[in-house]
Amino acid sequence: MTDPSRLPSDVDLEKASAARCYDYYLGGSHNFEVDRELARKVESRVPHVKPLAQDNRAFLRRAVRYCLRQGIRQFLDIGSGIPTVGNVHEIAQELDPEARVLYVDNEPVAVAHSRTILEGNDRADVVQADLAEIDGILGSEQAARLLDPEQPIAVMMVALFHFVPHSARPAEILRSYHEWMAPGSFLGFSHVTSDHHPELLQSIIDLYADSSNPVTSRSHDEIRELLADFELVDPGLVYVPEWRPDTEEDRWQDPARSLVYGALGHKV
Amino acid sequence: MNDTSSEARGSTPEESAVVPERDSRVAEFARGWARVVIGTSYVPMGRPELWEFLEERTERLLRALAADSFDAGNVNELAADLVRVHLVDPLALRRTLELLGSRLPGLARELGLVHGDTAERMNELLASFGEGFAAAVKRRVLADQDLVQRAVRDARDGAEEALRASEARFRAVFNSSALGIAIVGLDGLVQEVNESMGTIFRTDASELLGCHVLELCDPEYRESFRDEQDALLAEVYERFMVEVPFTTDDETLVWTQVSGALVRDADGEPEYQVVLYADITDLRLLNERLNTQATTDPLTGLANRTRLNTGMDKALAPGAGGRRVGICYFDLDGFKTINDSLGHPIGDELLRSVALRMKEVAEQRGALAARMGGDEFVLLVPDTDGPGGMVPLVERTLEEVRRPVRIGGHELKASASAGVVEQPVAGTDAQLLLREADITLYRAKEEGKAQWVLYDAERNSAARRRFELSATMPAALDNNEFFVEYHPVRSLDDDHVVAVHAEPRWDHPDLGELAPERFVELAENTGMITRLSDWLLRQVCEHARGWLRGLGERAPVVAVDLSGRYFRDPDLVNDFRSILADSGVTADRLRLGVPEDALFDEVGDPVDTVDIVREFGAGLAVRDFGSHYTDTRRLRELPVTSVHIAGDYLARIAEWPESDPLDEHLADSVINAARLLGMSVVAGGVDTRRQAERLREKGVHAVRGRHAGEPFSAGEVEQVLADSLEGSG
Numbered sequence: 002m003t004d005p006s007r008l009p010s011d012v013d014l015e016k017a018s019a020a021r022c023y024d025y026y027l028g029g030s031h032n033f034e035v036d037r038e039l040a041r042k043v044e045s046r047v048p049h050v051k052p053l054a055q056d057n058r059a060f061l062r063r064a065v066r067y068c069l070r071q072g073i074r075q076f077l078d079i080g081s082g083i084p085t086v087g088n089v090h091e092i093a094q095e096l097d098p099e100a101r102v103l104y105v106d107n108e109p110v111a112v113a114h115s116r117t118i119l120e121g122n123d124r125a126d127v128v129q130a131d132l133a134e135i136d137g138i139l140g141s142e143q144a145a146r147l148l149d150p151e152q153p154i155a156v157m158m159v160a161l162f163h164f165v166p167h168s169a170r171p172a173e174i175l176r177s178y179h180e181w182m183a184p185g186s187f188l189g190f191s192h193v194t195s196d197h198h199p200e201l202l203q204s205i206i207d208l209y210a211d212s213s214n215p216v217t218s219r220s221h222d223e224i225r226e227l228l229a230d231f232e233l234v235d236p237g238l239v240y241v242p243e244w245r246p247d248t249e250e251d252r253w254q255d256p257a258r259s260l261v262y263g264a265l266g267h268k269v
Numbered sequence: 270m271n272d273t274s275s276e277a278r279g280s281t282p283e284e285s286a287v288v289p290e291r292d293s294r295v296a297e298f299a300r301g302w303a304r305v306v307i308g309t310s311y312v313p314m315g316r317p318e319l320w321e322f323l324e325e326r327t328e329r330l331l332r333a334l335a336a337d338s339f340d341a342g343n344v345n346e347l348a349a350d351l352v353r354v355h356l357v358d359p360l361a362l363r364r365t366l367e368l369l370g371s372r373l374p375g376l377a378r379e380l381g382l383v384h385g386d387t388a389e390r391m392n393e394l395l396a397s398f399g400e401g402f403a404a405a406v407k408r409r410v411l412a413d414q415d416l417v418q419r420a421v422r423d424a425r426d427g428a429e430e431a432l433r434a435s436e437a438r439f440r441a442v443f444n445s446s447a448l449g450i451a452i453v454g455l456d457g458l459v460q461e462v463n464e465s466m467g468t469i470f471r472t473d474a475s476e477l478l479g480c481h482v483l484e485l486c487d488p489e490y491r492e493s494f495r496d497e498q499d500a501l502l503a504e505v506y507e508r509f510m511v512e513v514p515f516t517t518d519d520e521t522l523v524w525t526q527v528s529g530a531l532v533r534d535a536d537g538e539p540e541y542q543v544v545l546y547a548d549i550t551d552l553r554l555l556n557e558r559l560n561t562q563a564t565t566d567p568l569t570g571l572a573n574r575t576r577l578n579t580g581m582d583k584a585l586a587p588g589a590g591g592r593r594v595g596i597c598y599f600d601l602d603g604f605k606t607i608n609d610s611l612g613h614p615i616g617d618e619l620l621r622s623v624a625l626r627m628k629e630v631a632e633q634r635g636a637l638a639a640r641m642g643g644d645e646f647v648l649l650v651p652d653t654d655g656p657g658g659m660v661p662l663v664e665r666t667l668e669e670v671r672r673p674v675r676i677g678g679h680e681l682k683a684s685a686s687a688g689v690v691e692q693p694v695a696g697t698d699a700q701l702l703l704r705e706a707d708i709t710l711y712r713a714k715e716e717g718k719a720q721w722v723l724y725d726a727e728r729n730s731a732a733r734r735r736f737e738l739s740a741t742m743p744a745a746l747d748n749n750e751f752f753v754e755y756h757p758v759r760s761l762d763d764d765h766v767v768a769v770h771a772e773p774r775w776d777h778p779d780l781g782e783l784a785p786e787r788f789v790e791l792a793e794n795t796g797m798i799t800r801l802s803d804w805l806l807r808q809v810c811e812h813a814r815g816w817l818r819g820l821g822e823r824a825p826v827v828a829v830d831l832s833g834r835y836f837r838d839p840d841l842v843n844d845f846r847s848i849l850a851d852s853g854v855t856a857d858r859l860r861l862g863v864p865e866d867a868l869f870d871e872v873g874d875p876v877d878t879v880d881i882v883r884e885f886g887a888g889l890a891v892r893d894f895g896s897h898y899t900d901t902r903r904l905r906e907l908p909v910t911s912v913h914i915a916g917d918y919l920a921r922i923a924e925w926p927e928s929d930p931l932d933e934h935l936a937d938s939v940i941n942a943a944r945l946l947g948m949s950v951v952a953g954g955v956d957t958r959r960q961a962e963r964l965r966e967k968g969v970h971a972v973r974g975r976h977a978g979e980p981f982s983a984g985e986v987e988q989v990l991a992d993s994l995e996g997s998g
């Protein structure tokens with residue numbers, strides 16, 4: 002006899018997970034055959050999915066570095082995924098070993114993975130929670146230890162919200178985080194779209210429909226609306242290759258083919 | 270990824286010492302290298318950092334190419350560096366080998382590092398590089414796979430741990446909860462219960478095992494319980510909630526609130542139900558008590574308006590075969606007088622006894638008796654079969670009310686009036702019914718009290734108009750819709766105006782100007798007469814003061830008619846005193862006209878106000894003298910200075926000598942009686958000179974009416990007086 006409402010979320014290896022597929026696109030090996038199978042299918046329809054995922058990850062890096070340059074020293078990375086390469090704490094602590102990072106993901110394997118990686122690092126930790134459980138996240142022992150709500154923070158929600166369906170009320174979730182963030186804080190945000198290449202995104206949506214993380218596409222306007230509470234750092238909400246590229250060579254001929262919009266919000 | 274990219278990019282100090290200055294051609298080569306590997310996998314650095322990283326590697330490769338002896342280990346390491354910065358894709362290796370094979374020797378030559386043939390060294394170099402890369406990737410994949418496997422194990426352990434914890438938590442809740450918890454199979458049999466279940470059902474918890482959940486509820490509730498449960502099992506609802514009673518072996522009634530939810534197995538198939546029981550017996554008792562309090566009239570214990578409304582809603586619900594409904598609105602006659610004369614406690618006692626009797630009658634007939642407030646009661650009779658059926662009930666009730674009541678030494682005889690409405694429920698509503706019954710009651714009172722009247726659409730609407738008129742009177746007074754008009758009283762001796770007679774009038778916004786006959790009686794019925802009379806006296810005194818100021822002693826005496834009800838009102842004295850004080854007018858400027866019967870109480874003694882008015886010094890006039898055939902003798906005792914007579918017979922005597930001898934006689938006897946009492950006689954309604962002459966002959970002193978002059982407003986009095994002097998002069 003078990004209390005039905007308290008069953009922990011399943012560790013289901015029968016289903017591909019977004020986190021592990023993403024790891025595959027980045028070239029990681031923290032994935033299983035089911036994940037690779039889905040990832041390869043995606044690759045056959047969207048041949049540039051690897052560069053696409055890598056560019057999203059590069060956006061995360063550039064956004065984190067931007068925040069570091071603005072003096073931010075604490076990070077809350079939600080939907081952090083499998084800690085494959087170029088994790089936020091690595092980027093941040095490379096510059097300032099004192100920088101603190103809290104990871105959040107709802108996927109148990111990704112969390113267990115992160116926990117292993119972070120062993121011995123007393124300025125970074127992970128919480129398993131759904132993005133919407135904002136009180137649970139911010140009220141966790143880890144958050145109490147690592148984050149100072151009085152200080153500006155960078156909250157990273159990169160490649161996360163397209164896994165949040167409309168029914169989960171994404172705008173309300175964002176508003177709650179906005180409320181909690183100290184003035185001067187940043188929000189790193191990226192999101193897939195079918196604005197310019199609907200056929201490409203549609204195949205991704207179709208393929209992910211049966212995974213643990215179905216995908217919801219949003220338009221530029223919809224995403225801008227989600228971020229309405231924030232001021233956007235230049236150049237605003239753009240395809241990720243266009244967001245402050247490191248060199249001119251990093252630009253894409255057709256940035257829209259990246260399928261991902263990115264923006265860095267600023268709470269003033 | 271265990272190592273940070275900064276580590277991987279690091280180069281040893283000796284190496285940097287060997288190549289102090291970086292040649293731009295090396296940088297150029299590194300950029301090309303970066304270009305071909307970028308995008309094969311994610312490298313956690315910006316392009317410039319990768320350039321820098323590859324420049325260093327290019328330099329080391331150049332040195333390896335140029336070295337005297339080939340160091341395979343060094344090249345292995347170098348390739349492994351690439352894997353460390355996460356250049357891991359086979360494509361990256363292939364492109365790197367192609368680039369190195371085709372361009373590295375040329376670069377080395379350009380830089381002057383090598384001169385001869387490099388083919389053999391290049392082969393060694395590329396082989397070592399590939400070998401190093403492959404080995405590093407293999408290590409990395411193994412490590413990563415190991416890591417992710419461990420993560421899965423950890424996550425699973427965590428999940429199981431959480432499951433165990435959650436089960437332990439559930440156990441704790443199960444055992445310690447004050448709620449009764451039952452695990453019930455899909456067949457409805459109780460499989461497991463906690464201790465609280467035993468407490469709730471006043472038995473040993475183990476006794477409950479194996480019994481059917483429906484047995485935990487009284488038989489008459491089982492059906493609805495079963496319906497709920499079936500809906501749950503059919504997965505129509507997620508959970509159900511019912512309130513059911515259970516009578517224990519020792520006849521204790523236990524009310525339980527029961528909620529159930531379905532638990533599914535891993536495949537989502539229903540497995541069992543968890544049913545929670547809360548003992549809500551006390552809560553229900555409390556609720557019932559509160560409910561009774563909220564729906565009972567505290568004085569009489571009858572239903573109050575709230576309960577009446579609920580009863581009406583039920584009685585008015587449309588039903589098969591055209592339902593009908595009956596309403597009786599009762600009101601005690603003269604209850605205010607009883608309250609005023611005997612005091613509230615006695616009045617309350619009377620209400621209680623009357624209510625009790627009504628309740629008995631009502632309950633015998635399946636009707637609901639309610640108190641509306643004050644001395645008003647309502648009987649609600651559901652499902653009547655026509656107005657006729659109401660009659661016995663109403664008569665019986667009125668009879669019961671009339672039966673004398675003994676209260677603390679008094680034997681009281683009350684009576685009531687009733688308005689009865691009986692109608693089909695279709696086309697009416699509770700508000701409408703009560704209003705019609707109320708108006709019908711109003712008619713019953715108008716028509717003489719102590720009786721009942723049946724609803725009649727036409728009469729009700731006439732009554733309603735009167736009712737509405739009386740209802741708007743207070744607001745009309747506030748809005749100054751009333752004004753005073755004066756009628757001259759002309760002496761028949763010298764034809765002078767000797768007094769003025771004040772008359773209230775209502776300038777009604779919809780109905781036009783209304784004479785006092787239209788509203789004074791209404792005001793008496795509703796009690797508005799007090800305010801109206803007050804207002805009239807105040808106006809009159811106000812005007813009288815003005816006249817005194819302007820005319821001095823020539824100012825006329827003012828006659829004001831007071832209603833009998835007002836005159837008997839004990840508050841009159843105080844009101845009168847304050848009105849006089851406010852205006853500064855002395856009472857002798859006023860003559861108060863009072864109906865004859867208002868001067869005496871029930872046993873025929875003069876009422877107290879007579880003496881008081883005398884003390885003030887106001888004159889008293891008897892109105893409608895002679896119309897009551899009372900014992901006129903008793904007027905002798907009273908400070909009455911004049912009598913007013915009126916009536917059609919006074920008009921008819923003008924036709925003398927053709928007039929009716931009976932009219933002549935009546936006029937003579939009334940006038941003579943007054944003269945014998947030593948009172949002056951004023952006749953009203955005198956319109957012609959002829960009439961006036963006849964009355965003068967008979968001994969009348971003064972007249973009112975068209976012959977005396979047209980009515981005028983307060984401001985015109987001076988003019989009227991002047992005209993009167995002129996006319997006579």
Ligand SMILES: C[S@@+](CC[C@H](N)C(=O)[O-])C[C@H]1O[C@@H](n2cnc3c(N)ncnc32)[C@H](O)[C@@H]1O
Pocket residue numbers: 019020023057058061079080081082083105106107108111130131132133158159160161164165214
């Ligand atoms: C594509 S990965 C993104 C990883 C990283 N943020 C990046 O962009 O490089 C998305 C991650 O979001 C996680 N995720 C999806 N829905 C989530 C939710 N509702 N709450 C928390 N994490 C969620 C998934 O488990 C997955 O690890």
